[in-house]
Amino acid sequence: MLINIVYIIVGVALVLWGADRLTEGASSLARGMHVPEIVIGLTIVAAGTSAPELFVSLVSALKGTSDLAVGNVIGSNIFNTMLIVGCSAVVAPMAVAPSTVKKDIPFAVMASLLLFILCFDDMESPHLWGNEISRSDGIILLLGFLIFMIYTFRSAKKEGLMPTEEELDENSELPNDYSHLWRNLCFIVLGLACLIVGSNLFVDAASYIAHRWGIRQSVIGLTVVAGGTSLPELATSVVAAYKGRSAIAIGNVLGSNVFNILLILGTTAVIHPLRIMGITIVDLMAMLVSIGLLWLFAFTKYSVSRKEGGVLILGFLVYMAWLLYLL
Numbered sequence: 149m150l151i152n153i154v155y156i157i158v159g160v161a162l163v164l165w166g167a168d169r170l171t172e173g174a175s176s177l178a179r180g181m182h183v184p185e186i187v188i189g190l191t192i193v194a195a196g197t198s199a200p201e202l203f204v205s206l207v208s209a210l211k212g213t214s215d216l217a218v219g220n221v222i223g224s225n226i227f228n229t230m231l232i233v234g235c236s237a238v239v240a241p242m243a244v245a246p247s248t249v250k251k252d253i254p255f256a257v258m259a260s261l262l263l264f265i266l267c268f269d270d271m272e273s274p275h276l277w278g279n280e281i282s283r284s285d286g287i288i289l290l291l292g293f294l295i296f297m298i299y300t301f302r303s304a305k306k307e308g309l310m311p312t313e314e315e316l317d318e319n320s321e322l323p324n325d326y327s328h329l330w331r332n333l334c335f336i337v338l339g340l341a342c343l344i345v346g347s348n349l350f351v352d353a354a355s356y357i358a359h360r361w362g363i364r365q366s367v368i369g370l371t372v373v374a375g376g377t378s379l380p381e382l383a384t385s386v387v388a389a390y391k392g393r394s395a396i397a398i399g400n401v402l403g404s405n406v407f408n409i410l411l412i413l414g415t416t417a418v419i420h421p422l423r424i425m426g427i428t429i430v431d432l433m434a435m436l437v438s439i440g441l442l443w444l445f446a447f448t449k450y451s452v453s454r455k456e457g458g459v460l461i462l463g464f465l466v467y468m469a470w471l472l473y474l475l
Contacts, residue, residue: 149360152353159350160376166342167199173335176328198407200377203347205412208369209420213355217416218281218427219369220377221408222435225260226370227378228401229438230464235382236389236397237457243394244446248402251303253443255296256402259409260439262292264432267424279424286417293410350376366426367471378404398446405439434467 201224208216236242266285350373358368385397416422441463445456452460 149357152356152360155349155353156357156372156376159346159348159353160379162342162346163200163203163350163377164346164379166339166346168339169335169342170199170339173332173339176332176335180328180332198404198412199343200347200379201408202412202415203343204350204373204377205416206419207344207347207351208373209416209422211351211355213351213365214420214422214424215364215366215426216351216354216369216373218413218422218424219366219431220373221413222263222427222431223370223374224378224408225405225435226431226438226464226467227374227382228404229435229442230460230467232378232382232385233398233401233442233452234457234460234464236385236394237452238454238461239386240389240392240394241454242389242397242452242457244398244450244452245395246450247303248395248398249443249446249450252399252402253439253446255299256405257436257439257443259292259296259406260436262289263409263413264436267427267432281413281417281422281424283418283421286414286419286421289410289414290418293406293414296406296410363475364426366428366431367474370427370431371468371471398452430470438463 201220205217205220208214208220233242266281266288267279354368354373355365357363358365385401388394388397413422438460441460442452445452445460
């Protein structure tokens with residue numbers, strides 16, 4: 149038991165460090181090729197912060213522990229919306245841009261609703277137990293992710309965040325900087341290796357502990373795995389809120405939630421269909437309620453106050469208490 153707890157800690161550390169190295173190497177390589185910062189942020193950095201969830205979910209599915217994979221995504225989204233936004237708002241009240249309230253949060257809500265529907269699309273079974281997120285469901289999720297990326301890039305272009313054609317032409321004339329090419333490639337390879345090794349350690353140890361103590365794998369996925377893989381978002385959002393950059397904190401959470409559902413579950417389901425055995429309607433409702441509360445709080449005064457942050461944290465603690473009660 150003790151050695152498996154150590155494996156979990158080492159696995160989390162490897163996954164987080166690997167995601168950081170992968171993101172750093174890819175970002176530096178892109179900058180050397182004069183790729184605009186906004187493009188790097190919308191693609192490489194966003195994917196980098198979601199890499200822990202992707203690798204843990206994928207390894208879980210391939211090892212036949214689908215509940216860890218699904219629980220990881222649902223739990224991460226609850227963790228992101230309730231605990232991360234709650235802690236960030238308590239540190240410093242968070243201003244929310246009107247465009248975020250009108251466009252970005254609704255997209256995150258729609259992604260959550262889509263997952264809810266796909267979990268119940270097996271009409272032969274009115275309950276979650278035994279239902280499956282199939283390959284066709286995974287394709288639907290990936291199509292949703294493609295729509296999200298097109299929408300995000302078009303919105304960035306409309307708001308003047310994307311480079312103009314003149315700027316792209318100027319960049320194309322600049323010589324590419326490959327002075328740190330080997331270092332960046334080593335970071336990318338090393339990051340991927342740590343993600344793979346760390347994910348395997350994490351999933352094997354979590355599965356063993358769940359089996360040893362008779363704890364449902366879904367509960368481990370919703371708590372330990374989700375909390376561990378959401379550490380990058382927690383650190384990024386709280387620091388951003390403390391520095392008064394609440395747009396980054398909110399954007400980080402919303403982007404991560406959409407990536408988790410559409411890209412991570414979509415990719416995982418296409419590679420290996422996910423049979424749901426321990427996830428309940430309470431877990432899905434907690435995910436929907438959490439994003440709904442965030443939308444409500446942000447809609448009222450285009451901000452999330454310290455009191456509202458406290459409500460989100462309280463909601464997270466109540467949900468955790470419910471999971472512990474089920475043990």
